[in-house]
Amino acid sequence: MQPPLPRSFYTRGAVQVARALLGKVVAHGQTSGTIVETEAYLGPGDDASHSARGITPRTRVIFGPPGHAYVYLIYGMYECLNLVAEPEGVPGCVLIRAIEPVSGLDQMRRRRGVARIEVLANGPGKLTRALGIHLRHSGTDVTRGPITVHPPARDTPIEIAVSTRIGITKCADLPLRFFIRGNPYVSRGSGAS
DNA sequence: CAATAGATCATCT
DNA sequence: GATGATCTATTGC
Numbered sequence: 001m002q003p004p005l006p007r008s009f010y011t012r013g014a015v016q017v018a019r020a021l022l023g024k025v026v027a028h029g030q031t032s033g034t035i036v037e038t039e040a041y042l043g044p045g046d047d048a049s050h051s052a053r054g055i056t057p058r059t060r061v062i063f064g065p066p067g068h069a070y071v072y073l074i075y076g077m078y079e080c081l082n083l084v085a086e087p088e089g090v091p092g093c094v095l096i097r098a099i100e101p102v103s104g105l106d107q108m109r110r111r112r113g114v115a116r117i118e119v120l121a122n123g124p125g126k127l128t129r130a131l132g133i134h135l136r137h138s139g140t141d142v143t144r145g146p147i148t149v150h151p152p153a154r155d156t157p158i159e160i161a162v163s164t165r166i167g168i169t170k171c172a173d174l175p176l177r178f179f180i181r182g183n184p185y186v187s188r189g190s191g192a193s
Numbered sequence: 194c195a196a197t198a199g200a201t202c203a204t205c206t
Numbered sequence: 207g208a209t210g211a212t213c214t215a216t217t218g219c
Contacts, residue, residue: 056204076210077212
């Protein structure tokens with residue numbers, strides 16, 4: 001596995017980072033997967049983002065230096081993994097919505113309690129469970145670990161498709177969701193194709 | 194197949 | 207006290 005992506009990768013707009021993350025590999029322990037679906041969350045003006053209403057203890061990390069993990073609990077049940085973008089002081093992050101499992105498949109199956117590979121990590125709450133990512137990982141540096149993001153082992157050409165974000169009620173019309181067109185591991189509830 | 198109900202809690206008001 | 211950037215099981219065609 002190649003070294004993690006440098007902090008400069010994340011030091012740019014959240015939309016750019018969201019697009020650039022497609023095809024990259026996120027790893028935690030022995031488990032890893034290729035990112036196939038992302039969403040960008042901006043700062044003030046994007047009322048769907050947690051950082052829209054300023055700094056709180058939880059959202060502090062989104063305003064901090066790029067290349068860190070922002071993990072939060074949703075619906076009392078599931079953790080969601082974001083990667084912080086933008087220079088320090090500027091809010092913006094990228095939600096990882098789906099990955100294609102690459103390594104540690106048996107451990108992922110055990111953590112998830114399902115066998116079918118297509119369904120192991122094709123959703124934001126599923127992939128954190130498959131990778132063993134928890135709330136306590138919020139604020140950790142993904143250029144150092146334990147969660148890391150790497151270039152793919154083999155660079156394969158991809159076509160990026162764009163749509164509106166899923167599951168939100170505010171700012172629901174912005175084209176800020178990005179996914180690899182035709183990839184079978186993109187989450188359902190999608191306007192894929 | 195589509196629609197819906199319920200689980201469950203950190204965070205913010 | 208209200209609110210979710212979700213998922214699964216179950217119901218009803």
